[in-house]
Amino acid sequence: MKVLGIMGSPRIKGNTDLLLDAAFEGAESQGTETEKIVVDRLKIAPCKEYYGCLKDGNCVIQDDMTGIYPKLLAADIVIVASPIFFYNLSAQIKALIDRCQALWARKYVLKLDPPNSTRKGAFIGVGATQGKQLFDGAKLTLKYFFSTIGVKYEDELLIRGVDKKGEIKDYPTALADAQELGIRLARK
Numbered sequence: 063m064k065v066l067g068i069m070g071s072p073r074i075k076g077n078t079d080l081l082l083d084a085a086f087e088g089a090e091s092q093g094t095e096t097e098k099i100v101v102d103r104l105k106i107a108p109c110k111e112y113y114g115c116l117k118d119g120n121c122v123i124q125d126d127m128t129g130i131y132p133k134l135l136a137a138d139i140v141i142v143a144s145p146i147f148f149y150n151l152s153a154q155i156k157a158l159i160d161r162c163q164a165l166w167a168r169k170y171v172l173k174l175d176p177p178n179s180t181r182k183g184a185f186i187g188v189g190a191t192q193g194k195q196l197f198d199g200a201k202l203t204l205k206y207f208f209s210t211i212g213v214k215y216e217d218e219l220l221i222r223g224v225d226k227k228g229e230i231k232d233y234p235t236a237l238a239d240a241q242e243l244g245i246r247l248a249r250k
């Protein structure tokens with residue numbers, strides 16, 4: 063079993079990063095292997111609509127995304143962790159998702175099914191405000207993304223009212239809840 067965690071905040075050891083680490087601790091306690099992708103540290107161009115992917119399912123842009131496609135397709139569990147930026151995922155994660163148009167082409171144009179549709183996906187989201195619809199935009203994007211890569215939206219941890227770097231440590235239960243999420247995902 064392998065968990066791939068996509069960390070979408072530019073702040074290392076910020077709220078998102080700490081929550082993902084806690085989820086990893088939970089998953090690792092169940093004997094699951096983990097790998098974190100810090101998207102902000104990578105070179106991932108936004109989709110340029112060259113549409114080379116319609117021919118063979120591969121993106122013609124050569125950058126760090128090339129190494130991420132196989133990881134997305136091989137992981138048993140994919141956790142996307144992101145701060146809410148303007149009611150959606152961070153731009154770093156959105157660029158990665160848009161580049162998965164190549165996987166969309168494989169599935170819907172070339173009719174090559176993604177592997178094992180029993181694979182699980184989860185969302186860890188954190189935002190500063192208490193907005194009722196704070197996570198709606200991100201969740202809609204993620205559900206469509208997960209379905210494109212053959213992953214079921216299985217679980218989530220959504221935290222409101224956390225803003226400053228590392229403030230999540232003062233939020234009662236958040237890190238424990240993230241650990242629980244990791245345990246649940248690894249067990250299910």
Ligand SMILES: Cc1cc2nc3c(=O)[nH]c(=O)nc-3n(C[C@H](O)[C@H](O)[C@H](O)COP(=O)(O)O)c2cc1C
Nearest residue numbers: 071076077078145146147148149189190191224225
């Ligand atoms: C560009 C930007 C946009 C943001 N937009 C929102 C927003 O729409 N709603 C919200 O509640 N918080 C918003 N925030 C606050 C972050 O979600 C919040 O600070 C979060 O805890 C950051 O997590 P991190 O430490 O993992 O980066 C925004 C922050 C930035 C920098």
